[in-house]
Amino acid sequence: xxxxxxxxxxxxxxxxxxxxxxxxxxxxxxxxxxxxxxxxxxxxxxxxxxxxxxxxxxxxxxxxxxxxxxxxxxxxxxxxxxxxxxxxxxxxxxxxxxxxxxxxxxxxxxxxxxxxxxxxxxxxxxxxxxxxxxxxxxxxxxxxxxxxxxxxxxxxxxxxxxxxxxxxxxxxxxxxxxxxxxxxxxxxxxxxxxxxxxxxxxxxxxxxxxxxxxxxxxxxxxxxxxxxxxxxxxxxxxxxxxxxxxxxxxxxxxxxxxxxxxxxxxxxxxxxxxxxxxxxxxxxxxxxxxxxx
Numbered sequence: 001x002x003x004x005x006x007x008x009x010x011x012x013x014x015x016x017x018x019x020x021x022x023x024x025x026x027x028x029x030x031x032x033x034x035x036x037x038x039x040x041x042x043x044x045x046x047x048x049x050x051x052x053x054x055x056x057x058x059x060x061x062x063x064x065x066x067x068x069x070x071x072x073x074x075x076x077x078x079x080x081x082x083x084x085x086x087x088x089x090x091x092x093x094x095x096x097x098x099x100x101x102x103x104x105x106x107x108x109x110x111x112x113x114x115x116x117x118x119x120x121x122x123x124x125x126x127x128x129x130x131x132x133x134x135x136x137x138x139x140x141x142x143x144x145x146x147x148x149x150x151x152x153x154x155x156x157x158x159x160x161x162x163x164x165x166x167x168x169x170x171x172x173x174x175x176x177x178x179x180x181x182x183x184x185x186x187x188x189x190x191x192x193x194x195x196x197x198x199x200x201x202x203x204x205x206x207x208x209x210x211x212x213x214x215x216x217x218x219x220x221x222x223x224x225x226x227x228x229x230x231x232x233x234x235x236x237x238x239x240x241x242x243x244x245x246x247x248x249x250x251x252x253x254x255x256x257x258x259x260x261x262x263x264x265x266x267x268x269x270x271x272x273x274x275x276x277x278x279x280x281x282x283x284x285x286x287x288x289x290x291x292x293x
Contacts, residue, residue: 023259111183
């Protein structure tokens with residue numbers, strides 16, 4: 001574990017998608033509330049290496065500490081990107097870029113945020129998905145994928161998120177689960193904030209209009225991690241449905257900006273500032289059963 005902080009806020013955001021000019025403008029205008037603020041970035045900064053580097057460079061210049069967990073878009077290899085690496089090698093290159101900037105990644109010692117004597121280990125995760133969030137009426141991955149294809153609901157990951165050198169995305173997910181679980185277990189029960197692009201539990205996906213898309217939203221194998229690894233909060237994105245739910249007493253915050261076509265019709269001002277991370281026991285948390293209803 002690494003540095004600690006004594007006064008700043010713990011803030012989070014995800015799904016910046018700065019290839020959209022409207023979203024790039026949001027990031028350009030983003031400022032911390034104090035010089036000591038931390039920013040947790042839960043993936044999908046952009047789709048090209050250069051854009052990701054631009055955004056994380058800017059944010060690291062402004063925030064005391066920046067922590068990044070990869071989203072699926074961050075790992076794409078689009079034809080327009082001059083950086084043509086794929087799969088695990090692309091992820092490794094982004095990690096190396098982050099380290100050069102001083103941004104924490106899932107491969108680094110977990111930083112410890114401290115305020116008023118309270119210490120929380122901030123753990124950025126990269127565990128992908130394994131197609132185990134089956135839509136209703138399906139029992140196997142093959143059956144679920146067939147139904148998704150028939151419904152014409154297929155994530156672009158199938159074309160742009162390569163999994164070299166693994167035989168499949170599910171196999172890459174399995175390797176990441178084993179690696180990450182070992183690291184979290186080594187914390188010996190220390191209170192954590194878990195930061196992952198995909199929700200760690202299935203329940204947040206049940207609001208999706210097209211349940212077929214849940215296949216690309218996580219893995220059942222992380223369903224108890226918030227309990228096993230003593231999470232005070234879980235931060236995620238991907239769904240583009242910002243909200244807070246409570247599972248087993250732990251607040252799960254979806255902190256995405258999303259696409260302009262999604263946030264522009266919403267009432268109120270456009271998204272701008274990252275959200276303050278809400279931890280276990282905070283006043284005003286929504287009352288929720290274990291299914292998040």
